[in-house]
Amino acid sequence: MPNSLIRSTGYWVPSNVITNDELVASYNAYAERFNAEHAAAIAAGEIDEVPLSNSDFIVNASGIKRRHVYEKDGILDIERMVPQIAPRPIEEISTQAEFALKSVNEALERAGYDGKDIDGVIVASSAQQRNFPGVSCEIQNAIGAKGFSFDLTMACASALYGLHIANGFIKSGEAKRILVCSPEIMTCINVHSRRDVHFIFGDASAAMIVEADDGRPGGWDVLGTHAENKWSSALRSDFGFINRAERQIDPDYEPHLDQDGHRVFKDVVGFAPKVARNLMTKIDLQPEDVRRTWLHQANIRMVDMIAKRILGRDRTEENAPAILDEYGNTSSSSVVMNFQMHSDDMAAGETGVMCAFGAGYGVGAAAVRKR
Template structure:
């Protein structure tokens, strides 16, 4: 059986940044206008008042201080509350594919690999810009690969599900080199008019190049991967191709992001560490032999608790770094960006564990060793 290696990673975040203070000012203006316009209905109990937010609330609830976004003005405009993205002609590169390439290109460059040497492309992200053709097909064409390609979606665990598939295919000899990329344009999914979610997401893209071990020095040996699901509707997004058909029955239907935050927190904090620990048991990797864990950046309390349960010791910035204060939740790209930013200091022979968790519920884990 072949040995699977993470040869390189790449990442990208947009230049536009929204601080908590800017986001709160916009959201509160929207809330105050909504409440004033609907004062009579709210007073009659026919409609709920939209609560105000604050920068302190956001930090206490999540640890997030700012987020990078693909387009700032549209999100902060209380008449739109979504990014402004200009439609493109069919013959132009898709917006999401363009974002993905900003992470793919540095990953290939760092590896010294041409796109034509890639056997397969997996786009693993929370949502794709279109139903078909697959976003992976477009990226495959852009890099000059002639193998297979497909899209995969498993919410915030998508990148590690992609890594899990790539690892299995390489170990079994079905491919020698697979690119997993995760362009996450989450501000287009988020509902910026809801206090409990308006601050969560940022935008980013990541890429992982996985290959069979052919004697090249460096990289990270993939010791094992594991994915597991437990169905829940506590966190969901209903955007999809059925929406227009639904509006023929209910014209004002507005699908969106829905979250029972307290339930998600409780469920995932219990579930995610069991998946990571199951992987560690499968490969005889003891917690004390893991120097670092790179976790999906959902919120800082989840990072604290899940890290402690995986490592068997309190989280520190050294053993489980956090990046959400700068980027917010960038869905599945967050675990890869975290790994990329906090792995160079590790020595050959040291072990680490990635763990990502999200709607589904889906949890992905990967154990790696620095070469």
């Protein structure tokens, strides 16, 4: 049974940046207009007043100071509050596939490979641009890869679910080299008119090349992977193909992102470290032998607590780095970005643990050792 390794990674973020102050100014302008237009109904208790936001609230709640976004003007325009992305003819590459290729091409270049060296493509992200054909099929075609391709979605844990599946394919001999990519244009999903979520997401794409060990130096040995779920709808996005049918019953229905933040925090902080520690126990990896953990960037308080429970010691920027302040929550791409940004300083033989957690609740974990 061949062992698998992460040969290379790649990531890409857009150059457009929205600061907290910019986002708050836009959101508060929307809230003040809404409250003024509905003052009578608010006073009568028929609808709730839209609360204002502020930058201190965002930093305290999440640790986020900025986020990189695919398209900026539409988000800040209170008449829209969504990115403006032009539809493309079917003969052109799709927006999400093009977005993915930014990180895919970097991962290929870092590995010294061409697309033809890949025999499996997995698009693992919170949402795909279309139901079919798979975005993975389009990426496979664009790079000239062979073999299979498919899309999967497990919210913020998607990239590590993709790694878990790739690891299984390689160990079984079904594939020798698999591309896992996570193009996350989360600002298209987000509801920028809701105070509890308007600041959360940024956009980013990340990719990993996972392959069978052929004895060559370099890369990261995959010591073990694990994925586990515990059902919850406390964090939910209702965008989907049934929305058109739902509007036949309620023409005003608008799907939205919703979360019970306090419940999600409590549940996930309890669940995610257990999944990671169970994997560590399975492969006889002790917390003191883990140099670093790379976590999904949900919010800084979750990162603090989950890191401490995985490592058995307080989080520091050395043992569990955070990238929230610059990029926000970029869903499943964040753990791969974090890994790439904060792994070059590790020595051969040192071990780290990736852990990603999100809606579902789904948790993915992977233990890796630098070669």
